[in-house]
Amino acid sequence: MTIDLVIVGAGCAGLGAAAAARDAGLHALVLEAGPRIGGRAHTTMLGDAAFDRGAAWLHAAARNPLVPIARAAGEPLTDSDQYRARRVYIGDRLVTAAERAAYDASWERFERLTAAAPSDTSVADALAPLRGDPWTATVESWEAAQIAAADPRLLSVRDLHCNQLEDGNLEFESGLGNFVERHLGPRDIRLNTPVTRIAWDRPGGGVAVATPSGTVAARACIVTVSTGVLASGAIAFDPPLPAHTRDAIANLPMGLLTKIALRATTADRFGLPDYCSLSRRVEQPFAANASFIAWPMARDHIVGFLGGHTAWSFAHDPGAAGAFAREQLRLLVGAEAERSLSTAAVTDWGTNPLFLGAYAYASPGHADARATLAKPLGRIVFAGEAACTDGLAGTAGGAWNSGLAAIGLIDR
Ligand SMILES: Cc1cc2nc3c(=O)[nH]c(=O)nc-3n(C[C@H](O)[C@H](O)[C@H](O)COP(=O)(O)OP(=O)(O)OC[C@H]3O[C@@H](n4cnc5c(N)ncnc54)[C@H](O)[C@@H]3O)c2cc1C
Numbered sequence: 048m049t050i051d052l053v054i055v056g057a058g059c060a061g062l063g064a065a066a067a068a069r070d071a072g073l074h075a076l077v078l079e080a081g082p083r084i085g086g087r088a089h090t091t092m093l094g095d096a097a098f099d100r101g102a103a104w105l106h107a108a109a110r111n112p113l114v115p116i117a118r119a120a121g122e123p124l125t126d127s128d129q130y131r132a133r134r135v136y137i138g139d140r141l142v143t144a145a146e147r148a149a150y151d152a153s154w155e156r157f158e159r160l161t162a163a164a165p166s167d168t169s170v171a172d173a174l175a176p177l178r179g180d181p182w183t184a185t186v187e188s189w190e191a192a193q194i195a196a197a198d199p200r201l202l203s204v205r206d207l208h209c210n211q212l213e214d215g216n217l218e219f220e221s222g223l224g225n226f227v228e229r230h231l232g233p234r235d236i237r238l239n240t241p242v243t244r245i246a247w248d249r250p251g252g253g254v255a256v257a258t259p260s261g262t263v264a265a266r267a268c269i270v271t272v273s274t275g276v277l278a279s280g281a282i283a284f285d286p287p288l289p290a291h292t293r294d295a296i297a298n299l300p301m302g303l304l305t306k307i308a309l310r311a312t313t314a315d316r317f318g319l320p321d322y323c324s325l326s327r328r329v330e331q332p333f334a335a336n337a338s339f340i341a342w343p344m345a346r347d348h349i350v351g352f353l354g355g356h357t358a359w360s361f362a363h364d365p366g367a368a369g370a371f372a373r374e375q376l377r378l379l380v381g382a383e384a385e386r387s388l389s390t391a392a393v394t395d396w397g398t399n400p401l402f403l404g405a406y407a408y409a410s411p412g413h414a415d416a417r418a419t420l421a422k423p424l425g426r427i428v429f430a431g432e433a434a435c436t437d438g439l440a441g442t443a444g445g446a447w448n449s450g451l452a453a454i455g456l457i458d459r
Pocket residue numbers: 055056057058059060061078079080081084085086087088100101102103104105106240241242243271272273276281282304305306394396400401402404405406430431432433441442443444446
């Protein structure tokens with residue numbers, strides 16, 4: 048039997064494609080290598096509290112496609128920007144008002160300079176005129192390593208503007224991953240079914256999608272696995288993909304953001320209000336660092352974030368990642384905090400073979416790689432956060448949109 052469509056991967060992009068296929072009256076089968084849906088949207092519990100190991104916020108709420116779905120499903124959403132307190136430190140002391148103003152001014156210079164970059168250099172190169180500013184390395188680290196999950200020396204300055212995470216960052220009390228599992232499940236799916244080969248240009252038309260438990264014939268195929276998985280060769284393409292698609296994959300490497308949950312073992316909150324974000328001035332460009340959010344949604348844990356090259360340097364050693372985060376936190380809030388917190392979780396997105404990173408970024412000179420990856424190849428179309436071109440690249444909402452768009456691009 049030949050079905051209309053195979054969708055490879057049950058993350059937000061695959062689930063968006065499955066929803067659009069259902070609305071278009073197509074018979075679509077989702078093949079997912081892992082034991083669950085959601086992909087990089089995944090919630091686990093720390094005691095009674097939800098911990099989003101991957102996506103947590105619905106960014107750019109006013110245009111995020113998952114916001115109306117969540118509201119229609121009756122999911123309570125909290126705008127964490129409304130009550131987030133921000134603490135910025137130099138060494139182990141809080142900044143003064145004047146230092147804070149200098150930091151804010153540095154952000155404005157960064158925005159102006161990167162928005163007007165005359166060529167698609169790396170973020171680090173684009174910032175050369177600002178190197179004398181004591182806050183440049185901090186802003187750079189935040190925007191590249193923490194937000195784009197990428198080393199500023201490897202990240203295209205134009206790609207910075209492909210994910211515009213403007214105001215309105217909504218969070219789910221029970222976790223974004225749980226919302227996806229509860230409300231976005233597809234009609235027809237096989238879990239624990241890794242795709243190993245896709246024959247996509249067969250003489251009679253259609254595709255043949257091979258898995259260890261058999262081959263599925265379909266008229267077309269949408270592939271939503273990460274560019275890390277595509278580059279690893281875990282899925283063979285027959286015939287090989289055209290050069291422009293292979294180049295796009297190579298120029299969309301995976302960044303890494305590692306989350307570390309530090310759980311309180313006492314009632315002490317160390318004077319930190321709920322949802323307090325903590326970060327430190329980065330004194331040397333590209334120095335290893337971490338940022339934190341204490342007690343998000345009044346939960347009993349602090350989340351540490353390691354991004355870009357800092358995250359990759361600990362990717363194979365979760366124990367060392369946890370120790371680094373605790374040491375960084377000790378510098379900010381004191382030794383008592385370190386003693387009263389236990390490392391409850393360290394995420395493994397960089398080494399998990401189903402992801403091989405957190406989300407993709409474009410290399411310098413290749414800001415157009417996302418659009419190239421999204422170009423349909425007839426019977427096969429690539430979707431996912433890396434192929435997102437609507438300004439929500441790298442996000443769950445952008446992945447969902449790219450899955451919806453892919454349905455209109457397949458050659459039926
Ligand atoms: C730490 C972290 C924090 C983040 N924070 C946010 C945030 O706050 N807000 C936000 O919007 N986004 C955030 N993101 C990004 C967001 O999670 C992703 O952009 C989005 O979920 C990606 O969806 P996708 O469908 O493109 O890919 P995926 O979710 O990776 O889905 C692809 C699926 O393919 C499966 N697969 C892999 N190989 C095969 C194979 N051979 N055969 C079949 N299936 C296969 C995988 O198991 C996976 O389920 C974060 C990500 C991380 C890692």
